[in-house]
Structure formats: structure tokens, C-alpha cells
Amino acid sequence: MKTRGKKLDGVKLINRERAESVSSQKQYIPIYAVMLLLMMIYLVRLWHLQVLQGDSYRFQSENNRIRIEDIAAPRGIIFDRNGVPIVENRPAYNLVIIREYITDLDMTIRELARLCERGPDEFFSIIEANKATPKFVPIRLVSDMDRDCLARIEAQRVRLPGVVIQLDPKREYKWNGTAAHIIGYLSEITEAELKGEKYLGYYSGEDIGRVGIESSFEKYLHGSRGGRQLEVDAVGRRVRLLEEHLPIAGHNLWLTLDMDLQKTVESLLDDKTGAIVAVDPTNGAVLAFACSPSFDQEKFIRGLSKDEWFALSKDPRHPLLNRGCGAGYPPGSTYKPFVALAALHEGVISSSSTFTCPGYLEFADHMYRCWKEHGHGSLSVERAIIESCDVFFYQTGLKLGVDRLAQNVAMFGLGERTGIGLQGEHPGLVPTSWWKKQATGIPWQKGETISISIGQGFDLVTPLQMALGYAAIANNGKLWEPYVVKRIEGGSSNEIDEIKPRLKRKIPIEQCWFDLVKKALSGVVEDPRGTGHLIRDPVVHIAGKTGTAQVVQVAQGANRKLLEKLTKSKDRDHAWFVGYAPASDPRICVAALIEHGGHGASVAAPLVQKVIMAYLKNAEKPLGE
């Protein structure tokens, strides 16, 4: 067996050798064939390029040069709800040099520096930094020149070969500082961002949105840049356009903001620190969104110096802070309608249940005071809202318990981000016993339930959340997701994308309880003893709730009135008013917060009244569209 096996192997081997030498020659034929085919194609191609078209290429190489130019894409324009442009683009003139055409670089730079009234060293350092870039690539010396400088250079340009004035669109905020927190601003893309995945296709020197809509709608607003290949003569003058790819402008945005209303609102806030947010309770559209103090958006476009940036970011009034939705505040008494709805829904109280307010509640050796020193006496939930009785809600809160309260209040969107789509939104806080154990390690204390029942303690809300929460009361339980951009238009095929309102949830609370609380809220203004009676208007029926949120804990037994007079402004209470109108058919819902403003009734409520009046008066006029 073994010998046979060996023999077979031997035969195999011989056969293999033979097969190999026979097949060998044939195997090489495809390689030679491919090589000869490619050789023929290449020689024909070279004949075509060098001999048949050689004259034309020779001419191009000797007499002409090709230059490439970028064409920046204009960013999308931002309009208000009525089509008034708020943010546009203006032409900016940049001074650019192309070293390839410059015979005497030193002289040119000195001349340009003289014309621009700048130090030549500044320009030399730019040239030095771009030493490695090819000579045909334009280098920008000055961005956004002023008119005088432009005129001087334009006059001298004939004798300055290689000096080019480049036209670029630049952002222009028509009402600089108005709605700045919601619109945002731009600044130049950084090296690190250029390398990242997020900004693929961006070029160095381009501006990108930093906050607000400019940032969250960056991908729409930013168009795509174009470019052209130019045939130019020996000194860089354009001879012929070879190829051009036009830039595609960014999409235009139509906001839900009403610019007239926005300006009115901002003028109301002028010397105050705070925010006013107005929404449409029928769909969640943001009608006005003002934060004070505001900031200078154009400054960012021009480029902030280090000192300017330092001054802005260290300003004790924090002008960059978005107070409308980027910071949480204790809601104070404006929280009470939610507590009332929670208690009514859970069956803890009924419309006729009463508590007696002697001016304080004693609980576990603590005195919890009502704002009214001598008490409200016996009152029902409706009167408790109208007169803003603290003791009534202390009792209600205790009966309800922290977790049942939180569960119901959270349905109104408090304690969660509204989804407005702006960076840095604050979620607020609706405390639960689980949350406190997690956050501090200490179990929930019953006394804390008393504080949170009147919107103090751990409670934190944003003005935007309040406006939407009250809108949900006003429209019988529809919580809308707020939106600022109502239409996106433009792009390659000029499509128009209308943004539809989104209902976040329908709050499952019985209609009769909404009716009761709404009646109470209109009583706040209409009733002679209502805390907001000051802003009553005979024509427009406003409903709402005042709030005065303590910033500093008042010591037990202290004289509140005296204390208020003595305290410095930064220790004063936050003033709130949240309201909607007309009470029977709400069309606008406004939340106003004035930091350290004092009383909600006297400080915040008149502002809300003016906003509502301005909006309703305007809305009577037929709109242009």
C-alpha cells in the first residue's frame, strides 16, 4: 500500500511540472494584453493633449493663469412672523492679496498698511503665518474694511498688482440686541471645530452660529459655498470665467415672534433685570421672548477683543444669560394654581372645602407665616387663589404629600425641558422625595412640603415653562411644545416647510376643575380683593396670578415690611406675574419675571398687562398676509 502511494505521488509531481510549463506561457498573455492596451490608450491621450490640443494649452500656460476664487454663501435671512426681516446680510469688503502677482511684496505691504492706517508689522505677521500656503492662494489681510479705507485702496489698486478687494456677505442684526437671546449670534469657526465631524464642509474663516436660533438652525441657515475658476492675465486681472459653481444661500427662517410686540416688551424691561415670555395658548408659538439686560450681537460679528469678552462674561448682571429659559427661579405664588389643580384632581380637597387662615401655620415647632399678617380667615380654594392665601396651600400641600403634588404638577411641563430647541435650556425642578434622597442623601422633611406648596423651597421654574403651564390651564389641559421658527424656506428646490404645532400632552384633569381654577384666576384681577386687581381693565378681561418669590429666608417673627425697606436690592424678592387674555377666549399668555423686583402685583403685573394690551390691540388690525 505504501509503495503504491509513493508511486502515485511521483506521477502526480511529474504531471504537475508538465502542466505548469505548458500553462505558463498562456497565463502571461492577459498581463501583456492589459499592458499594451493601456499603453495605446495613454499614447493616444497624450497625442491628443500634447499634439492636437498642444497649441491651446501652450497658450494657456504662457499667457494666462488660472485663479480660483471662493464665493461665500449668504446665510439664510430671519424674518418675524409678519415677514419683517430681523437678521439680514450686508456686503463686507475684505482686503486680499495674491502673492503670485506681486513683484515687490515688501513695498506692497507697506503701501497697503499706509492706506489702511495700520502698522505694517500686523500684515507681515499674517504673511509669515501663511508662508506655507501656495502663492496662488489669496491671503486675507483685513476683514470688513471701512468705506474710507476701501476708497483709498480702490483708487490705488491699478498700481498694486495682486491686491484684490473681495466681497463677502456679513451678518447684520437690524435691531441689534433685540431678541438677542433667542436669535443668538455668530463667531468664526475654530480650528478644533473645523477638524470635527459636526462641521464637515466648512472652511476656515467662516462664521457659525453660537447660541439661539443661529446655532440650533445652523444646518439650515448655513448655505453651501460656491467657487469659480478664472482665467487671469500675468498680473492677475480676470480674462475669462472658466467654470463657476454658484453658492447656495442658506434657508430663510420665519419666526413666530412679532417684532412690534418684541420691541414693546423689551422697552418695558429696559432698566430691569428679568424676562418676559409670551406664547400663543392655542398652539405654543412663542410671540415674544425678551431677556434683560441684552447684549450687542454686532460686536460678536466684528470680533470681540479679549477685554471686551472678559467684560461681557464677567458683567455682574450676566447679559449673556437667557433668563427666559436658561435659568430656574422659585415660582412663588404663581405655583398655587397648579397645586390647587393637583389637590382637586386627587380628591384631597373639593370646591367647597375650606381651611382657616389665622396668619400662620404651626407645624413641628415651626411657624409658617401667611403673607397677610392677621390672616384671611376661613376660605375655599377659589378665594385662596384670588387672595393668594399661603396657609390654605400649606394645608393642601400637607394633605397631598410631596410625591402626589410633583406627579400632577409635572404634567404641566414643569421640571422638564420644554423642547423649544435652544441651547442650554434649564429643566427647572419639581422636587420629589426620591429626588431629595438622591441629591442630598437626607430624607424628605414634611416641613419642606409646606414650602414647596407655595412655590418656595426647592421649586425652580423658567418663565417659558410658566407661560406654557398657564397656557395649558387657559386651554383646558393642552400642553404645547413651544416653537420659535414657524417656516423654513429656500434651499435647492425653494421648498417651504411649515412647522406644525406639536401637542406635548393632554392633561387628564377634569374640565370642572379647570373651570374652577380659571374662574379664580380671573378673580385675581377682577375681584376687588384679588392680588392683581391693580391691572384690571374694563375692556380686556385678564386672568392671571401674582407671585413674590423669596430669595432670602425671612427669620421667624421678623417684621416683613420693615425688612423689605432695609434690604439691599439683590436680596429683594423676585416679582412674578403670569396671565392670559382675554379670559374667556385666551389668545396670549404672558409670564413676567423681574429679578429682585419686589412685589409681583405692583412690579410684574403691570408689565404683563401692557404686553397683553399691545398684542391684542395690534391683532385687531388685519394682518398683511
Add this chain to the structure above:
Amino acid sequence: MMDRRLIENFDWSIIWALLAIICIGLLSIYSALYHQIQARPTNNLFVKQVIWFTIGFAVLAGSLFINYQRLRSLSPWLYGLIFLLLVVVLAVGKEVHGSKRWLEIAGFQFQPSEFMKVIIVIQLASYFSSQEMSSFPAIKKLISPVGFVVFPVLLVLAEPDLGTAISLMAIAVTMILFVGVRWRYLAVFILTVIPLIVPVWEHVLKPYQKRRILILLSPDLDPLGAGYHIRQSKIAIGSGMLWGKGFLNGTQNKLHFLPEKHTDFIFSVWAEEWGFVGSAVLILLFCLLIFLTLRVATRSRDRFGSLIVVGMSALILWQAFINIGMVIGVLPVVGITLPFVSYGGSSLITLCLAIGLIENVSMRRYVFQTH
């Protein structure tokens, strides 16, 4: 020590063809880097390239002394080593222009992916020449060679270095087709891959990846990037006309219109200054070189040797033709250098090693039978 027959079988014609190509290369680099040479006569890339050639010839000469038959046993180890280096380069490699290709050892930079080109040839030759392999092997026997190629290609693509990945694939495909692939395997392969293209394009690739591929296929989509390079390259070549502008007279080259002119686009420098005649001579020299190396393969009496030579010839052939094709605007620009002409150390040493191994096979074509 050296057998007389070894010297007799050394193929001098390959060396002459090679030297002619190298001369063209040095002339072109001298012209492309003329400004640099004027500014720094002793320390410039031309001087460096001459040093690289010296090292390259030392490598070529050195590689003659080891009998290529010993590579059969060494090949898995060498393959493993270079494969490891490809992994290392992704982890700690030096990033230049957004891709990680370079390893630095003792101040000496090199690209492991270049050496992979040689090793893959030896590894495939060793596999296909083993006893149990026949021509037109069964599908089972094709799985491991495909694996040998696919993994290094993926690593190289991750660097990313499309040019080298394409070279590796072209070499491997040539060798596998040379061994012979049954028609039905080819048919099945084509029928499975083609229907996959559309779903992969639609669902797997991200928009920016699609755009990069489209620009690769049609540079006009990016008139300021790839399209600009091709236009300049075409002007340079075309303006050379029949006889060229003469040595050091290329204006496109001088005025820095040509991108990457001493590396990827060196052919346009040559074509501008020496015209159609010069370009044709260079192309014919490459054809001659390939013809001469393939002659070594046909003369070799063992399968391992001829497969090595075919692989090495494929390496030179594909790089030369893909490079010239992209420079004259018939193929997309993928970043492959022109063998022996473009500037570059790792590539030159790899190519000298390839020629060394071809000569090695040539020298030992009868020695093998005496063993």
C-alpha cells in the same frame, strides 16, 4: 562563495531599463524642486532623493544574497510583523495632512503600508505554490488568500490611504487571476457584488462620504480642489507639445501651479519639459521594464519564483499606469506615486526590493534544479 552561474544569470537588461527610468526621475525632481535647490544647494529633497537611491541600491544588492526559497518559511513571520506595524501605525502613527501613515523609529520615518506591498506578494506566492495547490483552485482554497489581502487593505483604508489600498488590491487580484479563477466563481462574485452597490450607496454611506467618492470619480464637482489640480496638470502636459519646452523651462512647474509636483504629479513635470516624445519614451520604458521582468517569470522553473516575479511586476505595472492615468486625466486622482520617478523614500526602497527579488529569482533559475 557566489556560484558563477548566479552571476551569469543576473539579468542586466532590467538594470539598464531601470537606470533609464531613474535618470528621468532625477531630472524631473531636479526641475520640480529647482527653486528649493537654488535656495539650499546642500539640504534639499533632491539631495535626499539621491541618498534614497543609494540606500535603495544597497537594498537591491543586499537582497540578491539571500536565496528566495528561504522566504517561503520566513513569509508568515514577515507578513505578521508588517501586519502588526499596520495596526501600530493606526494607534501611534504620525499624522500628516489628516492621515496616519508614518511610523518613526530612531528618527527614521517609514510607511509600513509600502512594505506590505512586497510582503503580500511573497505571502500569496508562497501560498499558491504549495504542494496541494493546483491551477484554478477550488473556492475553499481561495478563502485564506482573500483574507491575507482584505485585512491589510482595511487597515490601510483606515489610515486613510486609498492609493496604497488600491495598489494592494490590484497586486492581489493580478496574482489570483494569474493562478486562475474558475469562470463560475467570477460570475458568482460579480453577480453578488453588483446588486449590493445600490443599497450600500443609499443606506450605508453618509452624505459626505458619497460626495468624496463622487469628487473622486468626477473632479469637476470640486473645481477648487481636485478639479483644479487636474486642470493644471493637463495644461502642463498639453503645453509641452511634441518636443517639450526643454529642461528647466517648464513654466507651469516653475510658477507652482502644479500641486504635489515632485510626488504624485511628477509625470506632468516631465511631460511639460520633454513633450510627447519624452512622455512616450517614459511609457515605453515602463513597458520594457515590465516585459523584461515578466521574462524572468517565464524562465523560472518553479512556481514560487515565477509567482513572486509576477507579483512584483504587477506592483510596478499598476502603480505606473494608475499614476500616469490620473495625471493625464483618464483615471480619478487617488494618490499613487510613479515608481522610481516620484520623490519618496519608503516607496523607493520597496521598489528596489521588488527589483532585487526579481533578479534573485532570475539568478537562481537553474540553481534550484541542482538541489
